[in-house]
Amino acid sequence: MNALLEMKRITKVYPNGVVANQSVDFSVARGEIHALVGENGAGKTTLMKVLFGLERADEGEVFYKGEKVDITSPSVAISHGIGMVHQHFMLVPSLTVAENVVLGLEPRRGISLDVKAAVRRTEELAEEYSLPVDAAARVEDIPVGMRQKVEILKALLRGAELLVLDEPTAVLTPQETVELFAALRNLRERGHTIIFISHKLREVKEISDRVTVMRNGRVVGVVRTAEATEADISRMMVGREVVFRVEKPPATPGRPVMRVEDLRLVTDAGKEVLKGVSFVVRRGEILGVAGVEGNGQTELVEILTGLRPPSGGRVLVDGEDVTGADPGTIRRCGVSHIPEDRMTYGAAAEATIRENLIADRCWSKRFNPRVLMSLKVVAEHGDALVREYDIRARSSATPVKMLSGGNIQKVVVARELSADPKVIVANQPNRGIDVGATEFIHRKLIEKRSSGVGVLLVSADLNEVMSLSDRLLVLYGGEVVALFPDASEVTEEELGLYMLGVKRMTPEEMAGAEAASAGGRADPSDAEARSPAVGGGAR
Amino acid sequence: MNGTTRTTDYLFQVYRTLIAVFLALVLGFVITCFVSEMPLEAFGNFLLGPLTSVRRFGNVIEAAIPLVFTGLAVAIVFQASQFNIGAEGQFFMGAVAAVIVGIVLPLPGVIHVLVCLAAAMAAGALCGWIPGVLKARLGASELVSSLMLNYVYFRLGVYVINYHFRDKEAGALVSWPVRETSWLHQFLQPTRIHWGILVVAAAVVFVYLFLYRTRWGYALRMTGLNINFARYAGISTASVIVYSQVLGGAIAGLGGAVEMLGIHRRFIWMMMPGYGWDGIIVAILARNNPLGVVLGALFLAYMRTGADIMARMTDVSAEMVTVIQGVMILLVTAQAFLAGWRHRIVVREATRRKEVPQSEGAA
Ligand SMILES: Nc1ncnc2c1ncn2[C@@H]1O[C@H](COP(=O)(O)OP(=O)(O)OP(=O)(O)O)[C@@H](O)[C@H]1O
Ligand SMILES: [Mg+2]
Numbered sequence: 081m082n083a084l085l086e087m088k089r090i091t092k093v094y095p096n097g098v099v100a101n102q103s104v105d106f107s108v109a110r111g112e113i114h115a116l117v118g119e120n121g122a123g124k125t126t127l128m129k130v131l132f133g134l135e136r137a138d139e140g141e142v143f144y145k146g147e148k149v150d151i152t153s154p155s156v157a158i159s160h161g162i163g164m165v166h167q168h169f170m171l172v173p174s175l176t177v178a179e180n181v182v183l184g185l186e187p188r189r190g191i192s193l194d195v196k197a198a199v200r201r202t203e204e205l206a207e208e209y210s211l212p213v214d215a216a217a218r219v220e221d222i223p224v225g226m227r228q229k230v231e232i233l234k235a236l237l238r239g240a241e242l243l244v245l246d247e248p249t250a251v252l253t254p255q256e257t258v259e260l261f262a263a264l265r266n267l268r269e270r271g272h273t274i275i276f277i278s279h280k281l282r283e284v285k286e287i288s289d290r291v292t293v294m295r296n297g298r299v300v301g302v303v304r305t306a307e308a309t310e311a312d313i314s315r316m317m318v319g320r321e322v323v324f325r326v327e328k329p330p331a332t333p334g335r336p337v338m339r340v341e342d343l344r345l346v347t348d349a350g351k352e353v354l355k356g357v358s359f360v361v362r363r364g365e366i367l368g369v370a371g372v373e374g375n376g377q378t379e380l381v382e383i384l385t386g387l388r389p390p391s392g393g394r395v396l397v398d399g400e401d402v403t404g405a406d407p408g409t410i411r412r413c414g415v416s417h418i419p420e421d422r423m424t425y426g427a428a429a430e431a432t433i434r435e436n437l438i439a440d441r442c443w444s445k446r447f448n449p450r451v452l453m454s455l456k457v458v459a460e461h462g463d464a465l466v467r468e469y470d471i472r473a474r475s476s477a478t479p480v481k482m483l484s485g486g487n488i489q490k491v492v493v494a495r496e497l498s499a500d501p502k503v504i505v506a507n508q509p510n511r512g513i514d515v516g517a518t519e520f521i522h523r524k525l526i527e528k529r530s531s532g533v534g535v536l537l538v539s540a541d542l543n544e545v546m547s548l549s550d551r552l553l554v555l556y557g558g559e560v561v562a563l564f565p566d567a568s569e570v571t572e573e574e575l576g577l578y579m580l581g582v583k584r585m586t587p588e589e590m591a592g593a594e595a596a597s598a599g600g601r602a603d604p605s606d607a608e609a610r611s612p613a614v615g616g617g618a619r
Numbered sequence: 620m621n622g623t624t625r626t627t628d629y630l631f632q633v634y635r636t637l638i639a640v641f642l643a644l645v646l647g648f649v650i651t652c653f654v655s656e657m658p659l660e661a662f663g664n665f666l667l668g669p670l671t672s673v674r675r676f677g678n679v680i681e682a683a684i685p686l687v688f689t690g691l692a693v694a695i696v697f698q699a700s701q702f703n704i705g706a707e708g709q710f711f712m713g714a715v716a717a718v719i720v721g722i723v724l725p726l727p728g729v730i731h732v733l734v735c736l737a738a739a740m741a742a743g744a745l746c747g748w749i750p751g752v753l754k755a756r757l758g759a760s761e762l763v764s765s766l767m768l769n770y771v772y773f774r775l776g777v778y779v780i781n782y783h784f785r786d787k788e789a790g791a792l793v794s795w796p797v798r799e800t801s802w803l804h805q806f807l808q809p810t811r812i813h814w815g816i817l818v819v820a821a822a823v824v825f826v827y828l829f830l831y832r833t834r835w836g837y838a839l840r841m842t843g844l845n846i847n848f849a850r851y852a853g854i855s856t857a858s859v860i861v862y863s864q865v866l867g868g869a870i871a872g873l874g875g876a877v878e879m880l881g882i883h884r885r886f887i888w889m890m891m892p893g894y895g896w897d898g899i900i901v902a903i904l905a906r907n908n909p910l911g912v913v914l915g916a917l918f919l920a921y922m923r924t925g926a927d928i929m930a931r932m933t934d935v936s937a938e939m940v941t942v943i944q945g946v947m948i949l950l951v952t953a954q955a956f957l958a959g960w961r962h963r964i965v966v967r968e969a970t971r972r973k974e975v976p977q978s979e980g981a982a
Contacts, residue, residue, distance in 0.1 A: 452833060
């Protein structure tokens, strides 16, 4: 085999003494799509940062195109033809797509940026690689799927032959993933080589030629994708059997605990993002919100949790009107929130894990027996959650910024689920989490729901919403276009039609669905009447 | 297990600061060689002068006291990720308030001192409250407002002293002396070290406990680290912004009072004394740590005293210290300075420990 890249005996020790890579051998053949998998904190991102010159290896050598190279910085990596799309995006939100793509290589006219040339260049490139983007739009206004493409275009413009994608699909909808994969195959045809990191083994199976599996900073195996099953790979990753399906006892919904009435939002730019959204979340049920990203989900969650006031409508939690209240007030009413973006809202990166874990309960008597805060109780609380949620860190006194992406997510989830809430608003709770931890968090959410908590689950992962939710609603263009009283009887195809706005239910149909589910596990047949659903759906 | 790296980390910070200081001093010496006929003598005076007599060493302590207060005041506000260049005016107004109470109220011994200190803290807190509220309510930049307010406070203070408390018998523009009951007595002849040193100690301990051991300090630090996160978690970031400025103002005001009651005993400043600006330097050197503030203040005071001695004894002016100061701050605040050296130590330690640390976390 013709190796394009060979990394030999790479060892990387972080400043805090964590050995993230230990004598790792990693090799990628020219023209292949090579998947890199492993549990959260296994060292995948670190290895790629070493390759891209963002971190210096303490030992080891890198051979590229048969020659030993010394990659001291990203610009050296780029000059060799190596490009990287990071786990946490690195675009400038206030600039346009074209400006981001040409950033640093700007076509100039006199001293000013030649905007037209930039847009033209971006469009040509997008055309050439069939990665359609809206070159003139601002990055902050475009959906994540498109941001992904922008990142890829950015790397391609800089002449990347070897492209590293760190968890590119974590936030994509199935449709977006399909598009991305088509683009990746196209790139492979044209002779590019791709390293693909993902926790979704189904995708790994689908797209990759070979897989390298990492565990605890070491490589534990390299296999041809065709010769291994998902179960094989996950066994190598975790070192034990992984259960893919979580047992879900039937829901016994109680009275409504969160009621949303005619919620409206018009942005400062005059865009109508939410056009009268109404629904209820009952005790003891998981209400799933499906929808293509950018149809109002983010804003809906921000309103429900107090991060943003609505332009109209009401939000009631346990009968109390909390419309437009601040996040603290809403939390005190019993709402906890797993945010979409863990680095912006979910955590203070510089603070320790245990400090992050008390953020919402720092006023509690438990931590403040007298005037002073009891550091001992804070530490015990942190240690207990680190153990329970299997957060991989040296201790709960480690700063959060030193954790791997998935482990940061676990810190957020641990805090929110341990808050003893009445309602959990979870937006992409499994973003970037490995199979084992996903299973664990699903079990936790179901456990909470069975103990009488209401859960509102927003997720771009169709599999997740369908298998976890009891009831399911679809958000399209800022409106609820469908409500299914029994999520297990919906097919992916049908859901897709509603999500893309091809079909929509009438208000009467939805009211019927509402009534059907209000009576406990009533026969949902009336709402399902027009559904062509057949068995063999999600569960 | 975590201990080793924590110690390495801490030692590294100390070494780095020491090396920065050393390099700055070397540079200072080189400059001295250029400007002086007697560089060795000048630099010797600068470096060792403060140690040559008890009185001179006393000067170091005296000079450090106000710097600790303003250093603490700035550090508190910096930890909330707010700017603070208002310490100057707050310190000034604290001094004005203390002097007025010291002149006007006939009170017995210790009580008089306490009332003066309280008045100064109230004045400082009020001065800090204004930019805090402007920021929290109206989103006005505290950088601009606290800077502008410094001038307002300064003029206001000078006006009040000049028109209502001016001692016309004294040859200069100064206030009446404060009553002796309000003095913080100097207890260590021949130095002017006074009981204000107890107030300093109390302030340091208080600020430390406040920041690291109370819920309010926690909320303040989280707001400083990530304000979006703090708001999301239910912390009222608007009130954090206000109380951090109020507390900073109170501490700075307290410093003004201590300086007045312990050293001058009458109002003598017709120019801004500059302690607020120095407080920013001290807070940066201390990386906003209250305990570090004490060291930073002592260090800056030592350099200032040394510079004074040098200027008096030789042909080099005291301004040279400003150069050394600048280089030092640059080096101490530069994140990358010596980072490679530190990393080698860490790697050596991690390899020596042999085991893979991650296995600790693994099931
Ligand atoms: N900046 C850092 N400082 C200290 N330790 C770090 C740092 N970044 C990562 N680590 C540690 O290195 C190990 C490997 O992290 P890495 O980010 O490479 O994991 P990963 O395989 O990408 O995981 P994930 O799937 O969660 O993204 C983890 O134990 C992590 O705690
Ligand atoms: Mg990662």
